[in-house]
Amino acid sequence: MELVAALEAVLFAAGSEGMTTRDIAQVLDVPEGQARDLCHLLAAHLEERGAGLTLLHTGDTWQLVTRPEFAPYFRRMADQPARSSLSQAALEVLAIISYKQPITRAEIEEIRGVQSDRALATLIHRGLVQEVGRQDGPGRPILYGTTMEFLRQFGLRSLDELPPLPDFAGKEGRPDLFAMSSDLARD
Secondary structure (H helix, E strand, C coil), X not given: CXXXXXXXXXXXXXXXXXXXXXXXXXXXXXXXXXXXXXXHHHXXXXXXXXXXXXXXXXXXXXXXXXXXXXXXXXXXXXHCCCXXXXXXXXXXXXXXXXXXXXXXXXHHHHHHCCCCHHHHHHHXXXXXXXXXXXXXXXXXXXXXXXXXXXXHHCCCCCHHHCCCCCCCECHHHCECHHHHHXXXXXX
16 A cells, blocks of 8 residues: 555656656556556545545556546636735835836846846736836836736725835935834834
8 A cells, every 4th residue: 555655646746747657667666567556556546535636547647637526616716816925025026116116127126135037027927016118228127116906905095005114214315224123122
């Protein structure tokens, strides 16, 4: 039974590609005939326990797939909005854009001190940020701004409702992070 469980784990890890009988035999270190028998045993085991998965055998490839009778659940799942949260980097980029828009990617990266391509792409994909034009200048970089979806998700009627930024300016009008730390320590 341990080899059947190992087979299930290996096929799960193989994902949508599946595995050939030969590949399974090599990974499990068994002869091809035994690998085929293990696949049939796994298929029967999944059927017996009424699992949500089944073993699909196409040509010489074996693949773990969801049972067709559960398709309505997947349709409903696909219709549900994504509930995953934004990464710290994406939240930083979103805050910069919301307060400084319209703003270029280079300006965002200058403020953050790190590349922001991936975070910006995530925000665009989620419909929170969009291209709002081009800056006049060399290369005419894209300007980014927030969307109506941003306002909706954050419960704002307009950008005027954004909370004011705290004044952390030190010498020369630049942010003073030490002043911020000491202010927080006094609270």
